[in-house]
Amino acid sequence: MANGGPNSDTADNLPRADVVIVxxxxxxxxxxYLLTKAGKRVTIIEQDPHYVGGIxxxxxxxGYRFDIGGHRFFSKSQAVVDLWNEILPDDFIQRPRMSRIFYxxxxxxYPLRAFEALWNxxxxxSTLCMVSFARAKLLPRRNVRSFEDWTVNAFGEKLFSIFFKTYTEKVWGMPCDTMSADWAAQRIKGLSLWGAVTDGLKRSLGLNKRPNDGMATKTLLETFRYPRLGPGMMWDAARDYIVxxxxxxxxxxxxxQLASDGQGGWRLAAxxxxxxxxxxxxxxxxxxxxxxxxxxxxxxxxATTIEGSKLRYRDFLTVALKIRSDDLFPDNWIYIHDSKVKVGRIQNFRSWSPEMVPDESVACVGLEYFCFAGDGLWSASDEMLVALATREMEILRLARPEDVIGGAVVRQEKAYPVYDEDYAANVAAMRTxxxxxxxxxxxxxxxxxxxYNNQDHAMMTAMLTVENILAGARVYDVWCVNEDAEYHEAGAEGAQERIAERREPSADQAAALGSVRAVPEPLAPAAGTRRAA
Structure with a gap:
């Protein structure tokens, strides 16, 4: 933990900074970091008593280190890549990228390949899946409004229930029949069950030696950079530079309280x-x-306090288990598509960096549970959660309870902003x-x-804000920095130009940072109906 003393007093005897950061x-x-580098006096307040870095x-x-959610260090923004290298020049390692579905x-x-799924x-x-698929094609749902409607029509009820329903509902805490079909159209791209089947038949007959598994060709990241002691290493270094x-x-x-001083400045009470x-x-x-x-x-x-108070969040907790065993799987994480357990995703911390797990004879994994603060999972004791995670590892046949030698729980409030029916209007009102x-x-x-953005998008909003403060004018519209649905799946690192090379967003920036990430929104009320109060 790093604390600093207050900067020089003002006439009213308050500690003063050029910029205060919450x-x-x-x-x-x-x-x-950037304001300090530019010679500005900065004070940052952080609610956590021990750790910087937020999520x-x-x-x-x-001695075991846990990454909260998993953070691949890849960005299409050259400015972000340059800043990572500047803050942490000697501590990045190159790691293989691997994520799969476990069922x-x-x-x-992952992404799902239809022919492989049918084979497994x-x-x-698989016959039942194909019969269900044929039924969906012959008798599709006519009024396609929900995520469930769209996905069942595309793949049949059987595949929907196996590979889409369980995990989606775990993450977002919403039934699939209440989510908008627009999200399914965004989220599930390029996957053709019929293409996978015909491709498999052609290959079995020797007519096609170029498999595509029903997926459009896509170049995925094979490796990514990662701080050898976890992402917190980056933010510890930034804090140390500031201090x-x-x-x-x-x-x-x-x-x-954050109070206006009536003259364009601020008084922050913490x-x-x-x-x-x-x-x-x-x-x-x-x-x-x-x-x-x-x-x-x-x-x-x-005046928009009421609108702000309506914003909602999805919370998240990780149960880290130490297991006397070799590594249980090589993936960075696996997605759990199984309704028998509550866990949604399991990280393998050694696959992120071997240095995060100090004992070579121990596997350390993080079971991730999506929840709302105050519900049964969130309110359970650490001991109960460790016992739950141990039991679910046994149900999944990934580990034996007698091999679990310890565990710890990390809770993260407000991990995911919820995109409900009114969030966009509420955010816009407050922003304006x-x-x-x-x-x-x-x-x-x-x-x-x-x-709902990535680490590098969050950094970019801060970088452009600093440019505006230093320029004394609103040179950049920070709200143009948005989320890219496939940010960690494809593309070249640093493809976007550096900030200093352009004062206006480039076409590449608009493409890389201006698209809308695939986040589920509830169904809009049907025409002629009135939304319940």
Missing amino acids: GAGPAGLTAG SRTVEHE EGKFYS LGIWR ANGGVVLMGHALR TRADGGEVVIAADHAISSAPMKDLAARLHPLP ELEVAHPTLHLVGRNGMHR
């Missing part, structure tokens, strides 16, 4: 667990705090008001902007 995640620390932090327990004891390619399912179940060059990082400090408080004056404020929390802590309260009323307040990052 949150020491990738966006907040990127902004703090990209690395938690350590008894009833067998592995399936066996003759009887070493006169910046302040206050750990264990939660935002109580509280500690022991009840102490610090108040900081600044010319600019950068917030990566959840928009919902910021709306309730701004003073004067914005704040941009007009408070031009020196800047929203950045995943939760700060309520956008």
Whole structure:
């Protein structure tokens, strides 16, 4: 933990900074690093008492390191790649990329390959899948509104129930028949069951020696870079640079109030667990705090506080198990498409970096559970969760309970912004008001902007915000930085130009950072119906 003393006092005896930053995640620390490098006085507050990095932090327990969610270091933005190399020049390693689906004891390619899936399912179940597929083609659902409607029509009910329904509902906590069909059309691209079957028949007859498994040809990443001690290593280094060059990082400090000083500047009040408080004056404020929390802590309260309070989030927890065994599988993670267990995904930390697991005779895996804060999973004790994870590893036949030698639990609130029916209007209302009323307040990052983006996108929002602050004008529209649905699947690293080379977003930037990521939204009310209050 790194703390710094306050900067020089102002006339009203408040510690002062040029810029005060809420949150020491990738966006907040990127902004703090670049502003410090430019000679600005920076103070960052972070609610976590121990770790920086937010959802990209690395938690350590008894020498074992856990990545919260898995973070491949790949970006199409050359500016982001350059900054990674600058902050952490000597500690990246190259790692093989591998992720698969695990269902009833067998592995399936991810993205799913239809012919392989049918082969692994066996003759009887594959026959049922094909009969179900034929029925869907002969008697399709006519009123296609939901994710379930679209997927059943495309693949039949049997394949839908095996490879789409269970995992999707685990992640998002929404029934598939309440999700919009638009998401299915976005998410499931290029997979043709009929193409896979005809291709397999041609190959069996020697008529086609070029398999495509029903998938359009796509070049996937085969390797990616990764900090040897986990992503938190990057953000520890950024924090250390800020503190070493006169910046302040206050750990264990939660935002109580962010108040306008009436002259374009800000007074930030932050509280500690022991009840102490610090108040900081600044010319600019950068917030990566959840928009919902910021709306309730701004003073004067914005007119859009009600809209901000309606924003929702999906929460997440990892149960890390130490298992006396060789590595259980070579993947970075596997997706669990099995309704008998609650776990949605399992990481293999050694596959991210061997240095994260100190004992070569021990496999360390992280079982990931998607939940809402306050529900049964979230509220369960650590002991209960470790027991659940151990039991589910046995159900999946991935490990024996007697081989589990320890475990730890990491909870992550507000991991995924929820895209419900009203989120876009609520975000737009709050953004519009704040941009007009408070031009020196800047929203950045995943939760700060309520956008389901990647680590590098969050960094880019901070990088462009810093450019705006240093220029003294809104040179870049930070909200143009969005999410790319296939960001970790294809494309060349650094394909996008550096910031300094263009003042306006390029066509490459629009393509790489301007598309909408595949995130499910609930069904819109049918025509002629009224939404329930």
